[in-house]
Amino acid sequence: MERTLVILKPGTLQRGLVGEVISRFEKRGLKLVAMKMKQLDPEILSVHYAHLLDRPFYPWLRDAMMAAPVILCCWEGFEAVKVVREMAGATNARKAAPGTIRGDYALSAQENIVHTSDSLENAEIELARFFSPEDYCEYPSPLNQYLYAPDEK
Ligand code: IDP
Ligand code: MG
Numbered sequence: 001m002e003r004t005l006v007i008l009k010p011g012t013l014q015r016g017l018v019g020e021v022i023s024r025f026e027k028r029g030l031k032l033v034a035m036k037m038k039q040l041d042p043e044i045l046s047v048h049y050a051h052l053l054d055r056p057f058y059p060w061l062r063d064a065m066m067a068a069p070v071i072l073c074c075w076e077g078f079e080a081v082k083v084v085r086e087m088a089g090a091t092n093a094r095k096a097a098p099g100t101i102r103g104d105y106a107l108s109a110q111e112n113i114v115h116t117s118d119s120l121e122n123a124e125i126e127l128a129r130f131f132s133p134e135d136y137c138e139y140p141s142p143l144n145q146y147l148y149a150p151d152e153k
Pocket of ligand 1: 049052057061091110111114115116
């Protein structure tokens with residue numbers, strides 16, 4: 001099973017959408033294996049968004065990601081990285097398809113509800129950035145036989 005990072009952004013917390021967004025991942029069948037609330041700082045954001053540091057909007061993005069705490073979640077599932085990425089929808093929420101998280105809850109390219117890892121390689125790097133090994137919880141998944149075929153692991 002793959003693991004991927006989801007960050008519920010400050011606007012999601014302030015708008016009271018934490019439960020709704022988490023509920024979507026739960027209902028899809030993904031397994032929550034780590035979760036915490038954290039106030040981000042400029043240092044961790046300059047690493048997390050290193051690919052955007054030279055973009056003119058970066059200071060706004062950085063400040064928006066520090067405007068309130070975020071909720072960090074690790075979701076586990078078969079092909080979870082792609083599944084979660086597609087559930088988030090396009091970066092610019094105005095272009096995100098209805099039915100995606102961004103397409104249902106947002107109107108902005110910046111204020112777009114969630115961060116989701118964009119590849120398995122980046123998911124591993126990002127999870128290690130925000131979680132320690134002891135943050136992960138091991139617990140049984142008794143519904144897996146109703147969620148997956150035997151070869152979907
Ligand atoms: P992603 O979140 O869909 O992976 P990235 O290109 O990695 O998109 O950008 C990271 C975050 O930077 C976005 O989620 C969004 O908050 C912000 N961002 C990206 N492009 C723009 C833009 O053109 N204007 C304003 N904010 C942007
Ligand atoms: Mg990205």
